[in-house]
Amino acid sequence: MTSSCHTQNSSVPCVLSIAGTDPTGGAGTAADLKSITAAGGYGMAVVTTLVAQNTHGVRDVHVPPTEFLATQLTAVSDDVTLDAVKTGMLGTADIIATVAAWLDQNPPSILVVDPVMIATSGDRLLQPEAEQAMVAFCRRATVVTPNIDELAVLTGQPRATTEDEALDQAGRWSAETGVAVVVKTGHLDGKRVTNTWVGPDGTRIAVPSTRVDTTSTHGTGCSLSSALATRLGRGDTPEAALTWATGWLHEAILHGAALQVGSGHGPVDHAHRSRRLQAAGAANPWLAHDAVPPVLEAPQDLDAPRDPDAQRGRTLTTETPADVVQTVPSVAPAVTPVGPWTAALWEAGAETTAAIGASDFVQALVDGSLSEADFTFYLAQDALYLNRYARALAALAARSASTESQQFWSQASTGAITEEADLHRTWMATRPESARTTASPVTSAYTDFLLATTLGEDRAVGVAAVLPCFWLYAQVGGGIPDVPADHPYAAWLDTYRDPAFVTAVQGALEQVELELAGASPSVRAAAARAYLIACRHELEFFEQATRLEPEAAAPPQRSAEAAPARQSAGESSGDSADRATADLAVAAR
Ligand SMILES: Nc1ncnc2c1ncn2[C@@H]1O[C@H](COP(=O)(O)OP(=O)(O)O)[C@@H](O)[C@H]1O
Numbered sequence: 131m132t133s134s135c136h137t138q139n140s141s142v143p144c145v146l147s148i149a150g151t152d153p154t155g156g157a158g159t160a161a162d163l164k165s166i167t168a169a170g171g172y173g174m175a176v177v178t179t180l181v182a183q184n185t186h187g188v189r190d191v192h193v194p195p196t197e198f199l200a201t202q203l204t205a206v207s208d209d210v211t212l213d214a215v216k217t218g219m220l221g222t223a224d225i226i227a228t229v230a231a232w233l234d235q236n237p238p239s240i241l242v243v244d245p246v247m248i249a250t251s252g253d254r255l256l257q258p259e260a261e262q263a264m265v266a267f268c269r270r271a272t273v274v275t276p277n278i279d280e281l282a283v284l285t286g287q288p289r290a291t292t293e294d295e296a297l298d299q300a301g302r303w304s305a306e307t308g309v310a311v312v313v314k315t316g317h318l319d320g321k322r323v324t325n326t327w328v329g330p331d332g333t334r335i336a337v338p339s340t341r342v343d344t345t346s347t348h349g350t351g352c353s354l355s356s357a358l359a360t361r362l363g364r365g366d367t368p369e370a371a372l373t374w375a376t377g378w379l380h381e382a383i384l385h386g387a388a389l390q391v392g393s394g395h396g397p398v399d400h401a402h403r404s405r406r407l408q409a410a411g412a413a414n415p416w417l418a419h420d421a422v423p424p425v426l427e428a429p430q431d432l433d434a435p436r437d438p439d440a441q442r443g444r445t446l447t448t449e450t451p452a453d454v455v456q457t458v459p460s461v462a463p464a465v466t467p468v469g470p471w472t473a474a475l476w477e478a479g480a481e482t483t484a485a486i487g488a489s490d491f492v493q494a495l496v497d498g499s500l501s502e503a504d505f506t507f508y509l510a511q512d513a514l515y516l517n518r519y520a521r522a523l524a525a526l527a528a529r530s531a532s533t534e535s536q537q538f539w540s541q542a543s544t545g546a547i548t549e550e551a552d553l554h555r556t557w558m559a560t561r562p563e564s565a566r567t568t569a570s571p572v573t574s575a576y577t578d579f580l581l582a583t584t585l586g587e588d589r590a591v592g593v594a595a596v597l598p599c600f601w602l603y604a605q606v607g608g609g610i611p612d613v614p615a616d617h618p619y620a621a622w623l624d625t626y627r628d629p630a631f632v633t634a635v636q637g638a639l640e641q642v643e644l645e646l647a648g649a650s651p652s653v654r655a656a657a658a659r660a661y662l663i664a665c666r667h668e669l670e671f672f673e674q675a676t677r678l679e680p681e682a683a684a685p686p687q688r689s690a691e692a693a694p695a696r697q698s699a700g701e702s703s704g705d706s707a708d709r710a711t712a713d714l715a716v717a718a719r
C-alpha cells in the first residue's frame with residue numbers, strides 16, 4: 131500500500147532520481163535533488179553506482195550488488211506514490227535490467243531518461259557493452275534528454291554537426307518509438323544553446339537561451355532532466371516545463387562560477403534563483419534611517435564619510451545575492467550631471483545604478499536574449515507605469531514656480547503619454563493579452579510613490595523622485611555601443627539612445643539642480659532620499675519580469691489507488707509510456 135509523500139491536493143510533486151553519485155555535489159543524485167527542489171518538487175534518490183569524482187573527472191566507480199538496488203527501489207515504491215521518475219547514470223546492463231524490471235511493476239506517469247554515457251570530462255559512465263541495453267531502455271521513456279553524442283548512439287547515426295541534423299535524427303527516432311526527445315545543442319558551437327522538444331507526431335518546441343562563456347557546466351544534463359521531470363510531474367505542458375527548466379538552468383549556469391567550487395569544471399548554482407527570490411522578498415527597508423544625513427548644507431554632505439552602519443544602509447540590503455553586490459563596478463554616467471547637486475546624487479545612487487546595469491534582466495534585454503514573454507510583460511507594465519508617470523510629471527508642471535519649469539514638465543508629461551501610446555500601437559497591439567494586464571505590485575508601489583511624492587511633498591522632493599526614470603533609462607540605452615538591426619528589442623533600445631531623449635534628461639537634471647540649490651537643507655535631504663528610493667524602484671521595476679512564476683499547474687493527480695491502476699493486467703510499461711507521450715503531445719499542441 132503506497133501513500134502520498136505530501137498533503138492532499140499539494141502541487142508539490144514527488145520525484146525520484148535513479149542515478150549515480152557525485153561527492154562534490156555537481157552531478158548525479160546530488161544535482162538531481164537540488165534541481166528537483168529548485169523546480170518545486172519533493173526529491174528522492176535511489177543510488178545505482180558510487181562514483182569517486184570531482185570537478186576534474188572520475189577516479190573510480192563502485193557498483194553495489196543489484197539486489198541492493200532492487201531493495202532500494204521497492205523501499206520507495208512500497209511506501210510512496212511517485213509523480214515522476216528520472217533516470218541518470220545506470221552504468222551497467224545489470225543495473226538497466228534491474229531498473230527496467232522495477233518499472234514494469236511500478237510504471238510512472240512521467241519517466242524522463244537521461245541516457246548518461248560519457249561525461250564531458252571524457253570519462254565513461256556506461257559500460258560500452260551496456261549501450262544497446264540503454265538504447266532499448268530509452269523506449270520506455272516519456273521523454274529522453276540525450277546530448278549530441280548520446281543522440282548519435284541512440285539513433286545509430288553519425289554525430290550530428292548541426293542543430294538541423296540533430297533535430298532530424300531525433301524526429302525520425304521519436305516517430306519510430308513514440309518517445310519524445312529533447313534535443314540539446316550544448317555540445318554544438320554557436321552563440322545560442324537551444325533545447326527543442328521533438329514529439330512523435332512531429333511537434334517541435336524550441337526554447338533558446340544564450341550560451342554562457344563559462345567552465346561551470348558540470349552536471350548540466352543531470353540538472354536539466356531532473357527539473358524537466360519535476361515540472362512535468364507537476365502537470366506542466368511540455369512547453370511550460372521545458373521553458374521553465376531551460377530558464378532556471380541558464381541562471382544557475384550564469385552564476386555557477388561565483389560559487390568557486392573546485393578548480394576544474396565547476397557545478398552550476400542550483401539555488402541561485404531561490405536565493406534571488408528570497409532577497410527580493412526581504413522586508414528590510416531599502417535605506418537605513420541615517421543613510422542620508424538629516425540636513426544637507428552642501429553637496430559634499432551627501433557623500434561625506436559616515437559611520438559603517440550608515441554605509442551599510444546604502445548597500446542593496448544585506449540579503450541581496452553576494453555576487454550581485456560584489457561584482458558591481460561604479461559606472462560613469464551616460465548623461466553627465468549638470469552641477470554639484472546632481473553630481474552628488476549620482477555618486478550616492480552609484481551602487482543601485484551599477485546593479486541595474488549588472489542585472490540579468492537588463493543584460494538579457496541588451497544582448498537580445500530576453501524571452502519575448504518577459505519583454506512583453508515588462509512592456510505592458512511600462513505602459514501602465516508611463517500613464518501614471520505622466521500624471522506625476524503633470525503635477526510637477528502644476529506646481530512649478532517658473533514658466534520655463536512649467537513648460538518643461540508639461541512637455542515631459544506629454545512625452546510620457548505619447549511614449550505609452552506608441553508602446554500600445556506597436557509591440558502590444560499584436561499581443562492583445564498584454565493590453566489586458568493590470569499593474570503589478572512593483573509597478574503600483576513605484577507609481578504610488580511617485581504620485582504621493584509629487585503631489586504631497588515639497589516640490590524639490592518630487593522633482594528628485596522623478597529623475598531616475600529619465601537618468602537611469604538613458605544609462606541603460608547609452609550603455610550599448612551599437613544595436614544591430616536584427617536585435618529583437620532595437621526599437622526599445624533606440625528610444626533611450628535618441629538624442630531627443632538625452633536632451634530631455636539634461637532638462638530634468640537642470641530642474642533638479644535648480645530646485646536643490648534653492649531648497650532648505652532638510653528638504654534637500656528629503657529630496658536625496660526620494661532620489662535613492664526611486665533608483666531602487668527602478669531596479670525592482672526592471673527585475674520584476676525575472677520573478678514571474680508561470681501560472682500554477684494543476685496539482686498532480688495521484689492517490690493511493692492511482693499507482694496500481696496505472697498498469698492493468700497484461701499492459702506493458704511501454705504502452706503506458708506511449709500513452710503518457712501521447713497525452714503530452716496533445717498538451718504540447
Ligand atoms: N555554456 C552553456 N550556456 C548556456 N546553457 C548551457 C551551456 N552548457 C549547457 N547548457 C544548458 O545545459 C543543458 C545540458 O547541457 P549539455 O552540455 O547539452 O548536455 P550534457 O550535460 O548532458 O552533456 C543544455 O541543453 C543547456 O540548456
Ligand SMILES: Cc1ncc(COP(=O)(O)OP(=O)(O)O)c(N)n1
Binds near residue numbers: 149152350353
Ligand atoms: C553520477 C554522474 N552522473 C552523471 C554525470 C554526468 O553529468 P552531466 O550532467 O551529463 O554533465 P557533465 O558533468 O558530463 O557535463 C556525472 N558526471 N556523474
